[in-house]
Amino acid sequence: MKPGKRVTLADVAAHAGVDRSVISRVMNSDPGLNIRPETRERVLASVKTLGYRPNAAARTLRTRQSRTFGLFIPDYANPVYAEIIKGAEAAAAERECVLVTGSGRVAGSAQPYLDLLADGRVDGLLLAGGVKAPATLAALRESRMPWLLLNWSMTDATRHIVLDDEGAAAMAVEHLVSLGHRRIAHLAGPDGSDTASRRASGYRAAMRLHGAAPDPALAVRADYTADGGFHAMTELLGRTPRPTAVFVANVASAIGALRAAYRCGVRVPSELSIVAVHDLPLAEYLVPALTTVRMPLEELGRRGVEKLTTTDPDTPVAETVGGPMELVLRESTAPPGVN
């Protein structure tokens, strides 16, 4: 309305001819308020005509909550996080809160976003990986604010939600075994990654279960990137005897792995089967289309926000999202030796 002037409660109160507190109580539907219907109408009308919007800072200052949650991710370029964000945004929206996301890709640290928590700008913080310093965790714990680790944990981090990575690995391995594979390699995630070690242990367990001893020479570490997958796969294909199938811990690596197979003249799936963890829209359009294990990433984000709102900062959280996990069959797996 008035150019350059923010409308405040006082303006609305003056316009409607009542006290500021009435406006506030009407807007927040305070049950302790007795008000004549006509007055309420008048208030509502004033709010509308003046275009009043409560000032978030003032409200946060007074109520000590911002109706905002933060989600920190290491890198937006990793499409896996897109799914997590989606779930978290949805859960926040259901609570009439907003989710703000930030990455540490630039600063190389989560500090600016941890500060959001410390400064009281968010009511809780979800950390989806990328924090290395144990000091950070200590600071978090001391802050007495809600926080949660998503899809990873540190030894002394008592609040985290993870996925069933062992289960996913088992699913992948079982699929390969059922196709007839025995020499199954594992293109594992990077050293120090929590999900990587869980997937690796799931792989080993599943291998043993099916009487196929996991050969340490068939496990290679790779970054969760196409580049990492390319190099690791190239190395793996140099080994003799060559594996007939490989379980790749990450879909980005799998794209690199696919490329490496192509480069080395190894045909997928006839000479080499590939199955990766995490499904992506993209996977369907690769050549060959990639068989994957779909994980409930969206559900993970959703549960994160839920837990943030329902548990107080002191109680430990250690949850595994069961969710629907599914093997998505496409073209990159086949029985060994067929052509």
Added chain:
Amino acid sequence: MKPGKRVTLADVAAHAGVDRSVISRVMNSDPGLNIRPETRERVLASVKTLGYRPNAAARTLRTRQSRTFGLFIPDYANPVYAEIIKGAEAAAAERECVLVTGSGRVAGSAQPYLDLLADGRVDGLLLAGGVKAPATLAALRESRMPWLLLNWSMTDATRHIVLDDEGAAAMAVEHLVSLGHRRIAHLAGPDGSDTASRRASGYRAAMRLHGAAPDPALAVRADYTADGGFHAMTELLGRTPRPTAVFVANVASAIGALRAAYRCGVRVPSELSIVAVHDLPLAEYLVPALTTVRMPLEELGRRGVEKLTTTDPDTPVAETVGGPMELVLRESTAPPGVN
């Protein structure tokens, strides 16, 4: 210090034995403050031992600025936005501000994030597409707050920064022409997309410039998704005579296009050359690796934040980020008819 108690200015003041205002001025290095070095030391020491952090809400309320910028994107799953975010985060960090990002994928609308602006939670808002309603623009303009459209514009939106899409299209077409192609198709972006129409017009201009009249039958619209690219390309390959090359407006579509060519038994690049706009780390690992035009997306994000801080909300902005644009030669283009 005190468990469960936030440390406020008053606490620090009491601890250091000075007035609150001194603490505030020291922390903000107010030039108008005269203070003995020893007192300053005492203040700093108190701040440190108590672990004082200024409350963001209180500060925002008083100063009317939050040192926070917002960036709205339609969908995190589109990796193009990752680059923009990266640049914007960097620019924000340089100004000791934080960038918070949100998408409209869930709510289907930017409203929650526009509200952030209206509620005074951010000092400015960057909108990277996805807002359809003209009413939204009107609301923005009326808000008297800094905002900017990134990489798109609407007819009546007077504040936007775009990339040189015509130039990118020209680069792609010229590359194909120089390889000897004449029948060059265009897999254009969706109807109503601003970048799509600029790339399309750049394509037509470049075609005419090289004496190759753009055949309307060789331009097909596709969503900026792998799926869209797949279908559009399938359709295009049904036309006779078939094009020898195609300029794809978007890298995600190009992945689908690649798949479509494979499905139709058309070999890339020997029977069909493909060049797409936007480079991605992924492009290098596709089979065949995709030739692309790299756009200065990061620079776009960076300029966005800069403009937000340096121009006032009333002055129009219409900038084209020149930046380094580059043709990234890979395997998906070759002279026509070669095998």
Added chain:
DNA sequence: TGCTCCGAGTCAATCGTTTGACCTACAGTT
């Protein structure tokens, strides 16, 4: 001695909402 000036801080209003406590006029009771 009286006056000004300055260094070193102090005071208190202010930002916009929220919320527990408090009024006030009138109707109904006894």
Added chain:
DNA sequence: AACTGTAGGTCAAACGATTGACTCGGAGCA
């Protein structure tokens, strides 16, 4: 007539930081 109850609000103190205006004691000066 005095009292109670209630509908329909009003009052004002927070919340925590910022900042323009002000104070106070001593040094410098004439």
